[in-house]
Amino acid sequence: MRLFGYWRSTTAYRVRIALNLKQLEYESVPVNLVSGEQKLPDYAALNPSRAVPTLVTDDGTALTQSMAILDWLEETRPEPALLPRDATLRARVRAAAFGIATDVHPVNNLRIVERLKAMGHTQDDVVAWMNHWMELGFATFSDLVEDGSAFCFGDAPGLADLCLVPQLYNARRWNMNLTPFPRLTEIEARCLALRAFDAARPERQADAA
């Protein structure tokens, strides 16, 4: 499999963690979002949303949208599981994951930042914007995770953890104060101590600048 990604993309980071947790080998193909490589015709033909990640499977199928890719991985490579078996628990884990995947990441990504700047906003305005949505999102996420478990839900990392850790990376990048969220940073530390998470870190990627 080939994963088209970008070192700092939090959505590509999610998929890297999942591939590592499921011990799947893949080739990493960097797409430089800052220079606009995602808009080049060859890449846009692969991924009409002109975004990362794209996972090209062994039979050449291009899968897009990180949350759809994660579902596909879970369905085709079920072990180790990213979701519990019980339907209600699955819904709880997914709700936490979507709290980041729909309520935080989409309003903070590069194209939104570029649009706000084109509307006359400064870098400080944009950082305040990003931190505002992360604060709300992390507060909600803190309410949703299980109490006292090693990871977000239970004693193994799963879908919620692999959405959380990349978003916390982004929070640190923009100097957000994370002291109100000790439960989340504890889970983060436990995740990053695992090889699957550590190897997926942005700074460990070949295209890290």
Place this chain on the structure above:
Amino acid sequence: MRLFGYWRSTTAYRVRIALNLKQLEYESVPVNLVSGEQKLPDYAALNPSRAVPTLVTDDGTALTQSMAILDWLEETRPEPALLPRDATLRARVRAAAFGIATDVHPVNNLRIVERLKAMGHTQDDVVAWMNHWMELGFATFSDLVEDGSAFCFGDAPGLADLCLVPQLYNARRWNMNLTPFPRLTEIEARCLALRAFDAARPERQADAA
């Protein structure tokens, strides 16, 4: 089951369609987003993200995040299916659905509009902002749907259709020009001719103003 929603919420609209397609009875509980009822303590205890929809199941469990609720419905009430059986096709349908659920809706919802206005933007600026993301999202969505099928994928409505139709409602609300997307408006017309979609329309809800 009880569905806490708001007539104009496109995410509640998705869940109403799914409940109708699966022929599940539910009680509708309106939450007035404009007057801020979603922020009241009783509701926030049910849904920490202070958003709609929330589906309270027969055993009293509160499920949040529309995409997680849709997965739960699909897993617990599999017929009629919202997703195909083949894993690669499922990933394609999900990618289209997430194109709306992550790339369009979150950047256009009420709290974003309120934030932009608080940053000094006019109603015209905000409408231009919303239409910009819808144009990009609908263009991508058009590239992803199947060619020539009755619905987005195949001959029955599914997850992609029930994300598309509410977002097109929102596009019309903001007077977006939909003529560049004839395939999508054709699918929309075919969906709205079905009772499950028609009964879920915003204007058919008890709280429609």
